[in-house]
Amino acid sequence: MKYPSWPPYRLVEESLEATAERKLARLERLYHVGQDQVWDGRKVLADLIAKHGPPRLDPARKEPALKLLSILLWGELAAWAISADLAERIEDVEAKLAATSQAHDEARHFYVLRDYLRALGEPVPRLGGLARRLLVSILETESLVHKLVGMQLLVESNALALFRGLVEAELEPVLGELLPYYEKDEARHVGLGVLYLPRLLADLSPFGAAKVAAFQLRCVGLLMSGGMTMREEFRALGMVQRELAGRTMRLQDEIVRDMLAGGPNENRRDAVRGLINPAKGFGPRILDFLHPKGGVENAPAWHRAILGAWTRSARFADRALA
Numbered sequence: 057m058k059y060p061s062w063p064p065y066r067l068v069e070e071s072l073e074a075t076a077e078r079k080l081a082r083l084e085r086l087y088h089v090g091q092d093q094v095w096d097g098r099k100v101l102a103d104l105i106a107k108h109g110p111p112r113l114d115p116a117r118k119e120p121a122l123k124l125l126s127i128l129l130w131g132e133l134a135a136w137a138i139s140a141d142l143a144e145r146i147e148d149v150e151a152k153l154a155a156t157s158q159a160h161d162e163a164r165h166f167y168v169l170r171d172y173l174r175a176l177g178e179p180v181p182r183l184g185g186l187a188r189r190l191l192v193s194i195l196e197t198e199s200l201v202h203k204l205v206g207m208q209l210l211v212e213s214n215a216l217a218l219f220r221g222l223v224e225a226e227l228e229p230v231l232g233e234l235l236p237y238y239e240k241d242e243a244r245h246v247g248l249g250v251l252y253l254p255r256l257l258a259d260l261s262p263f264g265a266a267k268v269a270a271f272q273l274r275c276v277g278l279l280m281s282g283g284m285t286m287r288e289e290f291r292a293l294g295m296v297q298r299e300l301a302g303r304t305m306r307l308q309d310e311i312v313r314d315m316l317a318g319g320p321n322e323n324r325r326d327a328v329r330g331l332i333n334p335a336k337g338f339g340p341r342i343l344d345f346l347h348p349k350g351g352v353e354n355a356p357a358w359h360r361a362i363l364g365a366w367t368r369s370a371r372f373a374d375r376a377l378a
């Protein structure tokens with residue numbers, strides 16, 4: 057045979073290096089796009105207050121709204137510290153740039169939300185123990201991979217779902233127009249995880265991968281239990297928890313898919329080693345269990361009993377860990 061290796065597939069396939077370079081270029085782009093889309097938090101908030109008047113919460117929804125805003129406020133502060141830590145410790149310059157840009161965004165997210173809460177003039181309730189434990193564990197972990205999984209994959213996707221839910225709940229007009237600025241930035245932050253995590257995950261040993269999975273499960277457990285303590289608050293705000301959780305899961309599914317869409321020559325499974333995609337496997341079943349389709353009130357007695365017990369112990373833990 058004269059042409060044993062015909063057709064020359066390499067002509068259309070990207071080499072491993074080319075794929076890696078393309079990803080690094082996209083990582084660096086996150087920094088430049090971040091710079092192009094930077095918004096002046098002081099001006100945006102002042103303009104919105106001038107347009108709608110000082111923000112005031114409707115008394116019936118005030119308490120639950122403040123509880124949720126407190127989680128978002130401290131979440132932003134944690135995201136700031138975590139991304140600054142990533143910026144310092146990541147070695148690849150392109151990913152370092154992306155993390156630096158994120159730290160700049162998170163600083164703005166924190167001070168604008170703080171100023172918004174000051175304009176509301178209401179005292180901010182203290183953070184519940186479960187949310188605190190979650191954020192502290194991501195702040196404290198020594199592992200870059202755990203930090204990126206916790207922040208980029210779990211916290212950012214939950215934050216995105218909450219921001220969207222709050223906008224749709226039409227809580228208050230200043231907040232309603234402010235949060236889309238946050239959403240745009242957070243969507244970019246997810247990109248750091250999508251583009252950079254596969255490179256770190258692919259190098260994990262089986263033991264390292266198991267540790268990532270365990271860390272992820274612990275975070276998801278804290279997020280779910282934290283959500284259980286907020287059932288009544290979400291209901292009072294008109295936010296449907298089943299939809300929030302479903303949206304978070306879809307976002308995480310998209311992230312995992314994007315991570316897998318590396319390049320034709322990449323070992324696809326390596327790119328997500330140790331990661332659990334909640335949209336696959338048990339995720340939808342857990343969703344149905346936590347937030348039954350027909351509502352908790354219409355679930356069978358045994359189901360309500362387990363959910364009730366879980367909610368009570370989650371509330372207990374939330375207070376005990378605070």
Ligand SMILES: [Fe+2]
Nearest residue numbers: 132135162165
């Ligand atoms: Fe943020």
Ligand SMILES: [Fe+2]
Nearest residue numbers: 135212242245
């Ligand atoms: Fe973020």
